[in-house]
Amino acid sequence: MLTPLPSPASNPRHVSLIALPDAVVSTLTGIFDVxxxxxxxxxxDTSGGVAVPFRLxxxxxxxxxxxxxxxxxxxxxxxxxxxxxxxxxIVPSVLLxxxxxxxxxxxxxxxxxxxxxxxxxxxxxxxxGIFLLAETGLFDGKDATVHYGYAGAFTATYPAVPIHPExxxxxxxxxxxxxxxxxxxSWHDLVLYLIARYAGATAAQEVARxxxxxxxxxxxxxYLVFEGKRDHxxxxxxxxxQWLDKHFSVAHPVEEMIQRxxxxxRTFKRRFTHATGFAPLDYVQRLxxxxxxxxxxxTEASIDEISWRVGYEDPAFFRRLFKRTTGLAPGAYRKxxxxxxxxxx
Numbered sequence: 001m002l003t004p005l006p007s008p009a010s011n012p013r014h015v016s017l018i019a020l021p022d023a024v025v026s027t028l029t030g031i032f033d034v035x036x037x038x039x040x041x042x043x044x045d046t047s048g049g050v051a052v053p054f055r056l057x058x059x060x061x062x063x064x065x066x067x068x069x070x071x072x073x074x075x076x077x078x079x080x081x082x083x084x085x086x087x088x089x090i091v092p093s094v095l096l097x098x099x100x101x102x103x104x105x106x107x108x109x110x111x112x113x114x115x116x117x118x119x120x121x122x123x124x125x126x127x128x129g130i131f132l133l134a135e136t137g138l139f140d141g142k143d144a145t146v147h148y149g150y151a152g153a154f155t156a157t158y159p160a161v162p163i164h165p166e167x168x169x170x171x172x173x174x175x176x177x178x179x180x181x182x183x184x185x186s187w188h189d190l191v192l193y194l195i196a197r198y199a200g201a202t203a204a205q206e207v208a209r210x211x212x213x214x215x216x217x218x219x220x221x222x223y224l225v226f227e228g229k230r231d232h233x234x235x236x237x238x239x240x241x242q243w244l245d246k247h248f249s250v251a252h253p254v255e256e257m258i259q260r261x262x263x264x265x266r267t268f269k270r271r272f273t274h275a276t277g278f279a280p281l282d283y284v285q286r287l288x289x290x291x292x293x294x295x296x297x298x299t300e301a302s303i304d305e306i307s308w309r310v311g312y313e314d315p316a317f318f319r320r321l322f323k324r325t326t327g328l329a330p331g332a333y334r335k336x337x338x339x340x341x342x343x344x345x
Contacts, residue, residue: 013053014054014087015089016057016116017057018091018129024069024093027127034188037210038052038203053199058076058077061080081108083116088124088194089123090124090125091133093187094128094132096153110136122179127147128147130180131154141160142172142178144163144164144172145166145168146165147184165182166219166220167182168216169182169190169193171193182220191213192213221325221326229275232274232275237272239261244257248287248311289322291309292307293337296334297334297337303331
């Protein structure tokens with residue numbers, strides 16, 4: 001629920017879009033273009049205030065050209081040392097190295113972010129930009145989201161921050177001043193949210209229509225890919241997982257795993273749950289749903305046939321389980337994720 005906003009500002013709100021060497025160019029420039037649409041394109045004034053609600057600047061530790069993660073340079077328009085106050089700060093997606101996020105590389109940026117926060121700025125991250133913002137300590141104990149592919153690395157780096165990779169957007173803080181968007185292109189949702197918050201819902205709808213943007217109203221759960229934990233060090237359970245990878249569709253996979261392991265049933269189930277984080281039956285169901293997702297995406301098989309092939313004789317049960325797991329009914333999932341006819345060979 002949005003906090004009621006004061007009357008429209010008489011001046012555009014200043015937005016500081018941070019450029020740093022780890023930043024992803026598409027997110028940075030995409031956010032800039034969409035939020036700057038009021039100044040560059042014919043977007044109707046629906047805010048009741050100024051026709052241009054935002055004044056954007058690409059800011060960084062120093063002005064001038066800056067090579068981003070892909071090697072493409074952007075021009076940093078203003079140094080953070082010159083900015084005493086700003087209304088909104090946005091950290092775009094960052095690309096993590098194979099060794100993960102290394103803290104302590106941007107002390108000046110971290111100090112500036114804390115100062116801007118203390119002076120009333122709303123701090124926002126797109127996708128993995130939360131890795132930089134979390135270093136301020138301001139998100140400790142506050143809900144946040146990140147690309148689901150980086151969720152494990154984020155939790156290992158910032159265990160004090162509750163992370164929800166299935167969420168498109170998280171809004172935290174007593175004045176809703178900490179805002180994060182989830183995986184990849186959900187920066188669309190972040191920008192549309194900010195436009196709705198500061199320029200009104202109608203303005204957000206106009207911008208969405210202009211750029212053909214869509215809210216991810218079903219969340220990011222449909223995009224998540226289940227990968228069972230393998231680095232737990234329990235050899236017996238790893239063997240069971242390897243067997244399940246190819247035999248999850250058999251009639252009674254849990255009973256067969258227990259028999260193959262030669263462990264007592266209670267012992268096996270306890271060790272399996274401790275090692276993987278899932279009870280054996282839940283783990284089997286996740287594997288079956290993942291296989292069903294691929295079949296829905298890549299084949300023309302009926303839903304009833306897919307249900308049977310992944311191990312369910314009752315298609316109605318399969319449909320309920322699929323929706324509970326992914327957030328979408330099988331037919332809706334197929335419609336969203338299958339390759340469109342015009343893109344097929």
